[in-house]
Amino acid sequence: MAGLNKVVGSYQEALKGLSNDMTVMVGGFGLCGIPEGLIAEMVKTGVTGLTAISNNAGVDDFGLGLLLKSRQIDTMIASYVGENATFEQQMLSGELNVILTPQGTLAEKIRAGGAGIPAFFTATGYGTPVAEGKETREIDGRHYVLEPALKADFALVRAWKADTMGNLVFRKTAANFNPMMATAGKITVVEAEHIVEPGELDPDHIHTPGIYVNRIIQGSFEKRIEQRTVKA
Amino acid sequence: MALSREQLAQRVAQELQDGFYVNLGIGIPTLVANYIPEGIEVMLQSENGLLGMGEFPTEETIDADLINAGKQTVTAVDGASFFSSSESFAMIRGGHVDLTVLGAFEVDEQGSIASWMIPGKLIKGMGGAMDLVAGADNIIVTMMHADKKGNSKLLPKCELPLTGFGCIKRVLTDLAFMEIKDGAFYLLERAPGVSVEEIVSKTAGKLIVPEHVPEMNF
Numbered sequence: 203m204a205g206l207n208k209v210v211g212s213y214q215e216a217l218k219g220l221s222n223d224m225t226v227m228v229g230g231f232g233l234c235g236i237p238e239g240l241i242a243e244m245v246k247t248g249v250t251g252l253t254a255i256s257n258n259a260g261v262d263d264f265g266l267g268l269l270l271k272s273r274q275i276d277t278m279i280a281s282y283v284g285e286n287a288t289f290e291q292q293m294l295s296g297e298l299n300v301i302l303t304p305q306g307t308l309a310e311k312i313r314a315g316g317a318g319i320p321a322f323f324t325a326t327g328y329g330t331p332v333a334e335g336k337e338t339r340e341i342d343g344r345h346y347v348l349e350p351a352l353k354a355d356f357a358l359v360r361a362w363k364a365d366t367m368g369n370l371v372f373r374k375t376a377a378n379f380n381p382m383m384a385t386a387g388k389i390t391v392v393e394a395e396h397i398v399e400p401g402e403l404d405p406d407h408i409h410t411p412g413i414y415v416n417r418i419i420q421g422s423f424e425k426r427i428e429q430r431t432v433k434a
Numbered sequence: 435m436a437l438s439r440e441q442l443a444q445r446v447a448q449e450l451q452d453g454f455y456v457n458l459g460i461g462i463p464t465l466v467a468n469y470i471p472e473g474i475e476v477m478l479q480s481e482n483g484l485l486g487m488g489e490f491p492t493e494e495t496i497d498a499d500l501i502n503a504g505k506q507t508v509t510a511v512d513g514a515s516f517f518s519s520s521e522s523f524a525m526i527r528g529g530h531v532d533l534t535v536l537g538a539f540e541v542d543e544q545g546s547i548a549s550w551m552i553p554g555k556l557i558k559g560m561g562g563a564m565d566l567v568a569g570a571d572n573i574i575v576t577m578m579h580a581d582k583k584g585n586s587k588l589l590p591k592c593e594l595p596l597t598g599f600g601c602i603k604r605v606l607t608d609l610a611f612m613e614i615k616d617g618a619f620y621l622l623e624r625a626p627g628v629s630v631e632e633i634v635s636k637t638a639g640k641l642i643v644p645e646h647v648p649e650m651n652f
Binding site for chain 2: 231232233234235257280281282283284290293294302304305306307308309310312313324325326327328329330331332362372373374375376377378379380381382409425426427428429430431432433434
């Protein structure tokens with residue numbers, strides 16, 4: 203690495219500094235837009251006691267499901283358990299601490315974390331288990347819950363295109379949580395499908411400016427599909 | 435006859451208006467997209483970051499980067515846009531979506547809804563449902579009126595953990611279309627061939643029945 207060139211040559215280098223008990227954000231919705239290679243590398247490092255922040259936990263044998271299976275995650279902050287049987291079973295047995303968070307609140311907590319806002323009020327979850335133990339306030343006749351922001355030691359993000367300075371473009375619904383997470387990591391690592399030279403991306407079309415990004419690695423992706431549906 | 439899944443979707447589709455932006459939940463609500471009335475233009479929002487959801491792709495056009503909130507592969511219509519999850523929920527929480535349709539386990543006479551977990555049995559997680567019910571003014575809940583044993587799912591008070599408190603105003607079940615106001619269910623329409631007596635017997639919450647209850651039209 204030199205100057206503002208943030209490209210690293212190996213996955214080991216991409217996750218350098220990751221250690222036990224850290225908090226890690228991982229982009230993706232289901233299996234769409236997940237940083238596949240970085241997740242695989244996390245499994246290899248063998249770090250344990252992780253707090254993982256991600257909308258879902260992949261499926262049993264792919265995505266974050268791999269880290270659940272290897273019991274490297276202690277606490278999972280997510281909105282949906284969904285179709286991951288390992289997740290549901292570890293949650294019901296109490297082995298895994300799960301903080302279920304409404305999807306929009308989760309997205310905004312991460313956005314706030316990256317934007318230097320410590321907490322915000324939202325009507326989402328008022329009067330439900332999600333609001334238990336949290337400060338509430340009535341504003342103009344409506345009830346709101348105070349939700350603290352989220353940050354992470356590492357944010358692992360998948361982008362479609364990155365230039366070497368870390369300017370990012372996402373593709374279709376693979377964007378999902380990736381843009382906010384890119385802003386909320388102490389160290390933000392991007393696994394990109396394509397890495398290009400500065401100037402090749404139109405500045406008008408950049409979704410995430412390079413200031414948020416620390417490391418970039420060239421990925422290769424399986425892009426597994428969870429619910430393959432085609433027109434009859 | 436109780437409504438089929440398709441008829442539930444068809445009845446909801448009658449509530450669509452030209453120019454609406456609509457979020458359809460997983461399950462029966464998704465089927466509403468098949469019954470958009472002719473001559474009406476609506477845009478479907480999928481909370482994972484798509485406004486302008488189209489039909490399912492073909493084997494040739496399938497794209498792993500283009501899915502809906504149910505994680506199914508979809509397409510995007512002309513005029514569609516993609517965005518982040520925080521932008522998506524700004525639309526939802528900010529009240530910009532004209533109609534939200536979602537399923538539920540239970541709804542009560544105060545308009546509270548339970549849809550995301552059954553303690554000790556099933557934990558799906560709330561996904562975007564808590565944001566959707568808190569952010570939208572115009573919500574239709576589609577659900578079964580009673581369980582297989584005949585126990586009502588329209589209650590005086592929800593027994594399961596809530597998804598939202600006092601936020602539901604309209605419920606369509608396989609038996610009836612109802613409005614919720616002033617702490618009661620108001621019977622608006624009944625499914626073709628379903629008697630008012632059956633609806634009354636399967637509604638545990640307070641139910642107001644007007645003199646004349648029209649049958650749904652399809």
